[in-house]
Amino acid sequence: xxxxxxxxxxxxxxxxxxxxxxxxxxxxxxxxxxxxxxxxxxxxxxxxxxxxxxxxxxxxxxxxxxxxxxxxxxxxxxxxxxxxxxxxxxxxxxxxxxxxxxxxxxxxxxxxxxxxxxxxxxxxxxxxxxxxxxxxxxxxxxxxxxxxxxxxxxxxxxxxxxxxxxxxxxxxxxxxxxxxxxxxxxxxxxxxxxxxxxxxxxxxxxxxxxxxxxxxxxxxxxxxxxxxxxxxxxxxxxxxxxxxxxxxxxxxxxxxxxxxxxxxxxxx
Numbered sequence: 001x002x003x004x005x006x007x008x009x010x011x012x013x014x015x016x017x018x019x020x021x022x023x024x025x026x027x028x029x030x031x032x033x034x035x036x037x038x039x040x041x042x043x044x045x046x047x048x049x050x051x052x053x054x055x056x057x058x059x060x061x062x063x064x065x066x067x068x069x070x071x072x073x074x075x076x077x078x079x080x081x082x083x084x085x086x087x088x089x090x091x092x093x094x095x096x097x098x099x100x101x102x103x104x105x106x107x108x109x110x111x112x113x114x115x116x117x118x119x120x121x122x123x124x125x126x127x128x129x130x131x132x133x134x135x136x137x138x139x140x141x142x143x144x145x146x147x148x149x150x151x152x153x154x155x156x157x158x159x160x161x162x163x164x165x166x167x168x169x170x171x172x173x174x175x176x177x178x179x180x181x182x183x184x185x186x187x188x189x190x191x192x193x194x195x196x197x198x199x200x201x202x203x204x205x206x207x208x209x210x211x212x213x214x215x216x217x218x219x220x221x222x223x224x225x226x227x228x229x230x231x232x233x234x235x236x237x238x239x240x241x242x243x244x245x246x247x248x249x250x251x252x253x254x255x256x257x258x259x260x261x262x263x264x265x266x267x268x
């Protein structure tokens with residue numbers, strides 16, 4: 001008898017903008033990614049909400065998790081790091097930049113400095129992709145190749161230069177010869193991310209995409225993104241966090257998406 005091995009990916013929503021049931025919510029994102037018998041924390045939100053929701057899901061982050069991946073250096077994805085220690089932290093080296101909103105010069109960066117991070121974590125910085133497990137990859141710096149994403153920015157560095165968030169990254173999992181893309185905020189463009197995920201994994205077929213798409217309106221970028229997902233015949237889309245209502249409405253009418261809420265568990 002031949003037994004076919006089928007790997008599985010489980011994503012638990014520890015932090016997101018919308019609360020589910022008895023779970024807490026905040027403006028932020030944190031997912032627990034389980035694959036290849038490993039549990040990896042992807043982002044931490046900006047408070048200890050991810051820990052409180054994990055406890056309700058009977059997940060002991062301190063005992064069960066050894067690695068944290070930070071998608072980029074924004075407060076709502078990484079300030080929860082101050083509630084963790086003695087873990088390996090994987091991120092792009094630009095994640096610790098001092099960065100601000102152009103409109104009012106308020107900070108959008110991380111509370112913890114690089115020096116503080118290095119005291120709490122084993123820091124692993126990488127601009128290039130990394131294989132985290134047999135079937136899970138950190139994508140590193142995302143090439144900005146198309147003409148409709150990452151064309152402008154509302155952020156700036158301390159010296160006033162444009163901040164296009166070069167550290168923005170994501171995860172890609174291979175599940176039975178298909179790719180699941182897990183993104184934090186998609187400042188680099190969700191289509192750019194998906195194309196890079198194909199290159200890094202060597203797998204062309206995208207099964208699902210989950211996370212923040214950073215789309216705010218039913219504009220050219222959102223319409224082209226919808227067309228991209230149609231052309232790639234993506235089976236499941238789960239836009240969350242920084243995907244605004246007008247864009248969500250378009251995705252719902254086009255793909256019949258479901259709303260991502262804290263406490264939800266997705267299996268692929």
